[in-house]
Amino acid sequence: MGLVLYDTLQRAKVDFVPATPGHVGIYACGPTVYADPHLGHARGPVVYDVLRRYFLHRGYKVRFISNITDVGHLTDDADGGEDKIERRAKLERLEPMEVAEKYTWSYFDAMAALNVLRPSIAPRASGHIPEQIELAERLLKLGFAYERKGSVYFRVRAFPEYGKLSGKRLEELRAGARVEVREEKEDPLDFALWKAAEPGHLMRWRSPWGEGYPGWHIECTAMSLKYLGEGFDIHAGGIDLQFPHHECEIAQAEAAGYRFARHWLHHNHVLLEGEKMAKSTGRLVLLHDLLRAHEPMALRFYLLQTHYRSPMDFTFTGLEAAKRGYARLLQAYREVREKRRTAAPGTTPELERALDALERDFLAAIEDDLGTPEALAALFAFLPELHKLLPEAKGDTLERTAQVFHTLGEGLLGLFPERVLEEKVSGPLLEGLIALLLELREEARRAKDYAKGDLIRERLKALGVVVEDTKEGPRWRLEAS
Numbered sequence: 001m002g003l004v005l006y007d008t009l010q011r012a013k014v015d016f017v018p019a020t021p022g023h024v025g026i027y028a029c030g031p032t033v034y035a036d037p038h039l040g041h042a043r044g045p046v047v048y049d050v051l052r053r054y055f056l057h058r059g060y061k062v063r064f065i066s067n068i069t070d071v072g073h074l075t076d077d078a079d080g081g082e083d084k085i086e087r088r089a090k091l092e093r094l095e096p097m098e099v100a101e102k103y104t105w106s107y108f109d110a111m112a113a114l115n116v117l118r119p120s121i122a123p124r125a126s127g128h129i130p131e132q133i134e135l136a137e138r139l140l141k142l143g144f145a146y147e148r149k150g151s152v153y154f155r156v157r158a159f160p161e162y163g164k165l166s167g168k169r170l171e172e173l174r175a176g177a178r179v180e181v182r183e184e185k186e187d188p189l190d191f192a193l194w195k196a197a198e199p200g201h202l203m204r205w206r207s208p209w210g211e212g213y214p215g216w217h218i219e220c221t222a223m224s225l226k227y228l229g230e231g232f233d234i235h236a237g238g239i240d241l242q243f244p245h246h247e248c249e250i251a252q253a254e255a256a257g258y259r260f261a262r263h264w265l266h267h268n269h270v271l272l273e274g275e276k277m278a279k280s281t282g283r284l285v286l287l288h289d290l291l292r293a294h295e296p297m298a299l300r301f302y303l304l305q306t307h308y309r310s311p312m313d314f315t316f317t318g319l320e321a322a323k324r325g326y327a328r329l330l331q332a333y334r335e336v337r338e339k340r341r342t343a344a345p346g347t348t349p350e351l352e353r354a355l356d357a358l359e360r361d362f363l364a365a366i367e368d369d370l371g372t373p374e375a376l377a378a379l380f381a382f383l384p385e386l387h388k389l390l391p392e393a394k395g396d397t398l399e400r401t402a403q404v405f406h407t408l409g410e411g412l413l414g415l416f417p418e419r420v421l422e423e424k425v426s427g428p429l430l431e432g433l434i435a436l437l438l439e440l441r442e443e444a445r446r447a448k449d450y451a452k453g454d455l456i457r458e459r460l461k462a463l464g465v466v467v468e469d470t471k472e473g474p475r476w477r478l479e480a481s
């Protein structure tokens, strides 16, 4: 069986067939970098990372593009309000590009902690102004756009297929559209490809229409076509982007005469108390706070426990349960790795059969529209069998078991990076252990067992921990090496 994906454009699950055999091109809309990322921002990247890992597992060459929006995204998500980056720059008294840089790295760091593979390219909108101008010029020449006072708008009426992705009808949209004061547009549905910069607007570039900045939608059309070419395989993003962002992307590309994305994937939202987690509303849990307090892989596991097309309500209770689930899997994997060192060579047929079933069920789940909850369920279903057979299991089968854990758990789900497999003793634990030894030493001295007290001090010294007795009690420091 091959991969089946739910394509928003076709409103059905479809067989995935790449445009070029052996290659896959994916474009996933990235964040607007004006604040630290929240948990919602991790969902798309983690899900599409599994998609990418699946293709890698199947031997495809994957080009994965995820943009950084550092210009053009206005506060009302349409053509009004302030630029989100610029508003933040004024608040923080920074250059707009300082804001973008700061939060781009905040985002990248969080993604690295979550074991998300780095995009092949993470193009910035501000680095692709000429490409966006060129596309706007082409649309003007073809009659799909018009200029008004230095701004360029897309003429939605000229593109009858507008609405085909989101299933919205033009007439309904028009009836509900807000007509702005000083409206420059021919039609309230028209959207900006380029905006004239008002006096005082910081982010501005020269264009054939005067100084200005690009609209939000045009960056993704320009950059996806530049790096993935016409008719690329998959375009992905959150469901909030279906309309207007992705609808506009399609209109811009196809009106300009380019074949655009062949498949559209949309992930549902992470919610907080029933509503979308979002920067603009402040209803959020920051990723960095979660990553500091919890094992990042447990957080990744938590995100993968819900199917990407279902909403996911974040709760701390849910996260705690996910931590326990993840710990069970990790512990089983560690035990297998430990046991295989000492096991006698040979195979254990019963365990081999359980592994066959696991691999089959796991891959079937992933291939059915990225069924990560079912894939995790297949791993859990394997555990009782594993625990039963582990004590007597033979080396060759254990070697395969470790390999299967690695391939499915890390290769495909990205849940077991080397870091979590090493049982290293780190800072807080070490300090706790030294404190415990010093307490035992004090106890020995109080019981006048000076020999034991000295022994503890000598042994610590041999390890490079110097203990000094002061009036306030014993203190320790590391010997300078």
Ligand SMILES: Nc1ncnc2c1ncn2[C@@H]1O[C@H](COP(=O)(O)OP(=O)(O)OP(=O)(O)O)[C@@H](O)[C@H]1O
Residues within 6 Å of the ligand: 029, 030, 031, 032, 033, 039, 040, 041, 043, 044, 237, 238, 239, 240, 241, 267, 268, 269, 270, 271, 276, 277, 278, 279, 280, 281
């Ligand atoms: N709560 C969420 N759950 C899942 N995905 C989300 C969530 N919020 C944003 N995203 C996705 O993250 C990406 C970046 O979105 P963006 O930077 O516009 O974030 P945002 O928090 O929605 O911002 P704002 O609240 O200002 O609209 C998009 O693909 C968007 O769909």
Ligand SMILES: [Zn+2]
Residues within 6 Å of the ligand: 028, 029, 030, 220, 237, 245
């Ligand atoms: Zn986009």
